Structures are given as structure tokens and as C-alpha cells.
Amino acid sequence: MPADLAVIGLGHHGLPLAQAATAAGIDTIGYDTDPRPVAELAAGRSPVDGSLTAPEIRRMLAGSFRPTTDPAELGRVRTAVLCAPTPLGPDRTLDLTAVTEAAHALAARLRPHTTVLLESPVPPGTTEGLLRDVLETGSGLRAGRDFHLAYSPGRLDPGSRTHGFAGTPKVIGGLTPACTEAAAAFYGRLTDKVVRARGPREAETVKLLETNFRHVNIALVNEMAVLCNELGVDLWDVIRCAETKPFGFQAFRPGPGVGGHGAPVDTVGAHRPLRLVELAGQVNERMPRYVVQRAATLLNEHGKSARGARVLLLGITYKPDLPDRQGSPADEIARHLMDLGAAVSYHDPHVPDWRVRELPVPRADSLYEAAAHADLTILLQHHRTYDLHGLSVKAQLLLDTRGATPAGAAHRL
Template sequence: MKIGIVGLGYVGLPLAVAFAEAGCEVVGVDVAADRVATLREGRSHVEDIADERLAPVMERITFTTRYVELHETDAILVCVPTPLTRNREPDLGPLLSSARALSGVIRGGQTVILESTTFPGTTREHMVPLLEESGLRAGEDFALAFSPERVDPGRTDYTLKTTPKVVGGLTPTCTEAAVAVYARVCDTVVPVSTPEVAELSKLLENIFRSVNIALVNEMAMLADRMGIDIWEVVEAASTKPYGFMPFQPGPGMGGHCLPVDPFYLTWKAREYDLSTEFIELAGKVNQQMPYFCLEKAERALNDVGKPVRGARIVVFGVSYKAGVGDIRESPALKIIRLLRERGADLSYHDPHVPELPDFGLRSSDLSVVDGADLALIVTAHPTVDHADVTARAQLTLDLRGVTRSLGAGALQL
């Protein structure tokens, strides 16, 4: 089987490598010429795909900017970005552009699968008419399906192979065709009745997490005012063997999914005269967490007689999650901006993020904590010795609860 991949980012490139490892020929298309050039040299820009993993399959992957090279593939997987506009509305620009380009190169008998996260109806209402500009009929001349990506950067226990793959085709035959494609690289494929079911399932997964993170963050703010340790509360509730799933409080949400995906559904819901207040409230709570963390930092310094202005503050971890270097929507960036606006003397340490050009900062070594007024643990990378950080800093505020089990004397969120 020959597989085409449109979009070679954090979703597309791992797919390309997985299919190549399974013995398939792969054509990877990306509109970014510099990205394609780098990949042709065997250098990966995706953290989860090391150069050493890419090297053995280079002979089976063709990296190109030319859509026409997808014409001879058996299946085409579309993995382009679906961001939000400045007004927090869906931006389907990259998706629609790729569909228009595909309409000029697809042929009968191919299977086209959309993986990009989007609102229910996108596959049927947007992909179908654009692809049918080819003169071919979706569901008759070519198969069309939606299968949401379930990538969790940095995770090794659940991979593309071991995470069940949801697939919803335009017709039952389309679903069968898409299932056959993913069966080559996934242990379990879960067929559903329509693309809309698959599209909404992805949003439900992420909204579930968003809402529960917002709940525990709101509880953390209340517990703070009550003088109760929220971490101990979560641990106590977690002893219940049924009906409870623990979520950890923190400085807010980041990454490519949770801060973005819920807004796709809230936008679509307005077409049905429904206001998704519960989902939108969760987004507001999580967006406010950096401000609460700022207040905690101000109070911590104030308690030792120091103002934020002029204070030497070291931020530990600026990526959105532990173990990766992805800074998209990272709450650390908002916290840094807020502290800088209040006159703090800022530096940071992150083994995965060498620089923050927008702030004019580069990652410092651990010695930067010596003499600092405040060490602020925003993202707890496993390779950082946070007990040592706490011992060396005059004052430590831990927004992730990582120091609780270390017996370190840090202040907690």
C-alpha cells in the first residue's frame, strides 16, 4: 500500500514514519519548503520522532511540496493545522486549501481521511464539495472518512500503535476502506457510523479534560482561600474506588488541543441556537489560572517583605507539559509576561526549550537559582532536580505539586 500524508507536523510525520516502518511507501507533502528540505536531510523537527528513528525509513518516504505526487497513492491522510482566529473562531484556511489542492490530483479508488481536529460536519459539509470539484463522487468514486488524531506528545505508554483509532466514513464502504488503512499501523480500530460521530468524539475527549481541569483549578482557588491543601484533598478523594477520576490543579492549560478544541464546538453550537455555557465557563476558569498564580507569587514575595518589582524570579519549565519542548499556548508564557509587566527580573530554566525569542530570554543553567528571590515551578520536567532547586532558592512556589513528595519546603499552588 502506498500512503500519502498532507501536513508533516506533530501528527503527520509520526504517521508517515509508522506507515514506512510497516513496509508502506509514503509520500509526505508539506507547503513549508524549509521543513521539507530539513526532512530530506534526515533531520526531524518533531520531538517524538528522533533522527535515529527517521533514518531507517528514509528510503521509503518521499518528502515533497508537490500535491501531484499524491496521485498514485492508495490513501491520503490530511493532517493540517486547524487553529483559531484572533476572535477564537475556527480557522479552516489550511484545511480548505489542502482540500482544493487535492481536488486536482485525486483519482478513483483512493481513500481520503481527514485527521485534523474540527467541528462536526466539516468532512461532509466542507471536504465533500471541494474534493468533488475533481469530478469524482465521494463515497462512490473515492472513499472519504474522518479519524481524529490522538497524539499526546512525549507519551510512550500509549502510542499510535497502541491507542485505539476511531474511524467514521461517509458510507459503510468508506469506513471499511479507512479501517483497512489504519489496521496496518494500529492494534485496534474502532469504526463508528458517521464522520460526525468521529468528529464529535474527539471534541468530547478534550472537553472532558478541559472541564475537569477547570473544576479542580476552581477548587484550588477556593481551597487557597480556605487555607486547605488542595493536593491532599485530591489524594483523599482519589481513594474512592469508583465514581471519581483525579485531575491535578496547575497554572492553566496549554498545547495544541485543550485550549483550542472546545471553541470549535461552542462556535458550531451557535448554529443550533445553543449556548454551551458549561464548556465556555471551563475555558474562562482555565484562562484565569495564570493570574491566580501571579497573585500567589506576589503574596509569597510580600510575606518575606519583597515587592515583585526588581525581584529576581526564575521560572522552571516553560513548555506546556512535562518532558516536551512544545510551548504552544503554554501558561508559563502568560505568567512570564505578567511578571515582566510588574517589573520582575526574570530568567528561566528549561532543558527542552533553549530560548524564548519573543521575550529575549535563553534558558539558564541550574546555578541561576542561587541567590534568586523566588523559584517558580511552572512545568515540572522529570530531569530537573526540584528538591535541589528548593534547597538552593531563598523561596520556592510550586504550581505543580511536584515537591510535595520530595519533602522539600516549597510553597504550593
């Protein structure tokens, strides 16, 4: 059955796009080569990363959304959006394998007048280079003449109640002016504002800048956290005061590490490395070890050794109130604590089971009882369900890596 839209890749980018399109009344198919997420979605179940809830999935299915693994469906749409994952490879560049595979699947079935959009994070030049070559070779059609081709960076804030799809401006850059307008016509049905870039390279670089901006600024406050601890300064109070400045400052807050799907890119193909981003990555990657160092110091100051200590980790997801653990620093922190001989357990209302080094980590059922029993409790993620005032009273020793507890109620990062 024909559809208006094909979303290729049903991950944390693709599903919210499909949800927005379905809500706008657009007949949408969701294509993925992995049958597991497709089967879960078809059954109305929430994806593992929690990007959408089960009721939201069921509402999509009741509307005009169909998940599928059949590539033949791709030849029956007017618009196709590639949302394949692009993780960092061993050489610290983005791995475009999934994007290439998605492009091949689409190219074999691409029809004239189709609008093809890429949303995956990619190095500048990918849309008019790799993607265009695969599509033209596989279809015999020419981009800009027989079909429209454009790039639009994904800009989702998972779990946010403030920045929804419609309220987040969509940047687009087309291969030709006509390609840009075709993309604008599509995204104009989903969002309140469309921003036209000069071309695909500029739109691709927007994603690069936005992602690296986040990581560089987090690295700055992470370094400030280490410095302020050494100086005996309350960094959280410093940030509270600094963010009252109405210009020239944007508040970022430190943490035990940087998780999420948007990895910093400090080198782009054969181009020169981004030295500041490279350094920021090194700073952020040190934070899990720093948290463990602080934990061992706190235990020692209270007459206890890390070896044999009972350590409770609270919140092991990368973002509050979501089950997504992509890039969460909790795994590395747990490994380092175990290396010191600590007995690690955890509590997280969104994660029913957790394995580190292929071994199950004991899950606490009663938060207060577990905190009272543990020699040290470490807050890694501040979920909304946590009563931090009550927790600070019950815990023997509490290390807050998020600055979420009241001043003086815990040892803060």
C-alpha cells in the same frame, strides 16, 4: 515514484502517523506546502515541536518515508490523510483554512478508488460538507462512489511512553459503510483496535467531546486549587486520596494554565454555544494571572516587592520532557511579571532561547546557582531532569505549580 500513503500536513499529528505507517512497511510521502519543515526532515533533523527525535526521523528516511512539497506526488497514492492544523480563530471557532487548502491540493490530483481520510480537529459536518464539496468539485469524482471518504480523530499523547500509536484505538466514521471499511482496512495495519462510529459526524464529535472533557476537568481542579489555597487545604493530598475511588472519578491536576494543540471549542458554527466549556475556558485562562498573584503575595510575605525581584521560571514548555511550547502559559506569566517590574530569567533543558515581547529572556546555565540567586523560583513544568528535592534546598523561595515537590518542600499551587 508511487507510494501507498500521503500524509498531508507534517505537524504534530501528521508526523507520528507517518512514523507509524513507515514502521508498518507502508510506502509513505509526507506533503507540506511549507518548505522549511520538509527541508529539516529531509536532512534528518527533528521538528521544532519535538514530536519526533532526529534518530526517529532518520529511521523513517532509511525506510519508506519521503518528505515533499511537490503536490504532483498526491496523485500517486492509494490513501491520503489530511492532518492540517485547525487553530482557533478570533471568533473562537476552528480555522479551516489549512484543511481547505490541503483539500484543494489533493482534489486536483485525486484518482478513482483512493481512500481519503481527515484527522484534523474540525466542527461536526466538515467531512461530508466542506471537504466532500472541495474534493468532488476539484476532481469531478463522487465521494462514496468513486472514492472513499472518512473521518478519524487524532488521538496522540505527545511524548507518552505508555500510549503509543498501535495501542490507542482508532475511531473511524465513513460517508458510506464501504468508506468505513476502507478506512478500517488502512488503520487496521497501524493500530490494534478500530472503533467504527455511525458516520463522519459522530467521529468528528468524538474529538470535540474528548478535547472539551480535558479542559472542563482541568478547569474544575484549577478552581479547586484556588479554593483550597484560601481554605488552607492541601489539594494535592485531596486528589491523592480521591483517586483511590475505583469508580466515578478520574484524577486531573491543576497547573499554571492549559497548553497544547487541542484547543477547547465552546461554539460550533451557527449552533448554540457550549456554556460549560465556555466557562471552563474562562477559568483556565485566569490561571497565569493567578500564578503571578500568588508569586507577588509570596514575595510580599517574605519582605520583598515584585518590583525589582529576581524571578526564575523553570520549564516553559506546555508538556514535560518535550520542546513544544504551543499554548504554554509561560509567556503570559513572564509578561505579567515584567509588568510588575520583576527581572525574569528562565531555565529549560529543551529550550535554548526564549523571547517575550520580542526581547530575549536571560537563560540560566546553572540551575542551582540561578535558584540560589533568585528571590523566587517558579516551577511551571516538571521536566524529568529536575531534581526537585535538591532544588527546594537551594532556592530562596520556591512556588511549585505542578505539585511535584515533596510535601512541605515548597509553596504549592
